[in-house]
Amino acid sequence: MSIFGMRKMSMVTAADALPGRPTAMPVPERHAVLGTSLAAPYPPGTQIAEFALGCFWGAEKMFWQTPGVVSTSVGYEGGFTPNPTYEEVCSGRTGHSETVRVVFDPAKVSYPELLRRFWEAHDPTQGMRQGNDLGSQYRSAIFYQSPEQQAQAEESAVAYQKRLAEAGYGQITTQIVPAGEFYFAEDYHQQYLYKVPNGYCPDHGTGVSCPIGVVKAGD
Numbered sequence: 001m002s003i004f005g006m007r008k009m010s011m012v013t014a015a016d017a018l019p020g021r022p023t024a025m026p027v028p029e030r031h032a033v034l035g036t037s038l039a040a041p042y043p044p045g046t047q048i049a050e051f052a053l054g055c056f057w058g059a060e061k062m063f064w065q066t067p068g069v070v071s072t073s074v075g076y077e078g079g080f081t082p083n084p085t086y087e088e089v090c091s092g093r094t095g096h097s098e099t100v101r102v103v104f105d106p107a108k109v110s111y112p113e114l115l116r117r118f119w120e121a122h123d124p125t126q127g128m129r130q131g132n133d134l135g136s137q138y139r140s141a142i143f144y145q146s147p148e149q150q151a152q153a154e155e156s157a158v159a160y161q162k163r164l165a166e167a168g169y170g171q172i173t174t175q176i177v178p179a180g181e182f183y184f185a186e187d188y189h190q191q192y193l194y195k196v197p198n199g200y201c202p203d204h205g206t207g208v209s210c211p212i213g214v215v216k217a218g219d
Contacts, residue, residue: 008092008136009128017080018093024083027073027184032191033064036071039184042103046070049104049114049149050077050179052097052141053122054130057192057199062121063102064191068109072191073101075184077143078175083183089137098137101182111149115156118142124174125164140172143179150176 027038042048053059056074064072076084079095089096102114122130124140144150153176161172184190193199 009134011136012080012093012095014080014095016093017095018084018088018091020081020088020094021083025085025184025186028187028190031064031071031073033194034069034071036103038071038073038190043070043105045105045107046103047106047111048145048179049102049111050099050143050145050182051102051114051118052078052099052139052143053118053124054098054133054138054140056098056100056185056189059098059100059121060191061193062117063100063114066102066104066109066114066117068107068113069102069104071103073184074189074192075099075101075182076137077180077182078141078177082181086186086189090135092136094137096137096183097139097141098185099141099143099182112152112156115142115153119156119160123169124160124172125170127173140174142174142176143182144176145179150178 029038030036031038051059060072060074063069076089076094076096077099078097081088081094081096084094084096088094089098104114122140126140128134128136128139130138142153144153157172157174157176164172188195
């Protein structure tokens with residue numbers, strides 16, 4: 001079977017990862033919806049949050065629709081291969097997850113609010129999958145940018161684990177790890193559901209897999 005036809009359900013090792021390339025993926029200068037810069041430098045006072053929660057198309061749309069978010073982009077993070085292609089990530093041999101970078105104004109939306117949206121938009125107990133989307137690239141992860149983000153992410157995981165357990169779900173498998181290199185995905189993936197309004201990820205039309213409303217805040 002071709003490496004691009006496999007669905008890896010475990011993490012590849014650094015020694016077995018694909019070599020990648022030194023050249024970064026070209027991306028559009030401006031966000032297709034918000035009109036802001038897709039890549040750094042970002043406006044003064046903004047902060048970055050990075051999340052993996054399954055297929056990144058719908059996840060990005062959810063975040064760009066969040067008041068206080070200045071820019072979003074999709075890419076690959078958490079693995080070993082520099083500047084991977086989508087096909088390489090899908091092979092399971094890069095170690096990367098499909099990730100959304102969220103640039104936000106903390107005066108208008110807090111990091112804990114972004115965490116709430118993250119937890120409530122997917123099932124964080126499924127390991128290397130989201131619904132029918134199988135593979136290590138679909139795992140749940142929070143890539144924190146600072147000790148403050150780490151503390152808030154870990155605190156939120158404890159709170160949502162309690163609600164999940166009460167609802168009959170298993171253990172959270174979300175990785176909470178330091179942010180590494182974020183490699184931008186190809187142009188056609190950026191703001192995909194704006195460019196292709198009827199586009200979708202497997203399972204449903206939103207592109208965000210298996211929302212679990214039973215753990216919504218305030219229930």
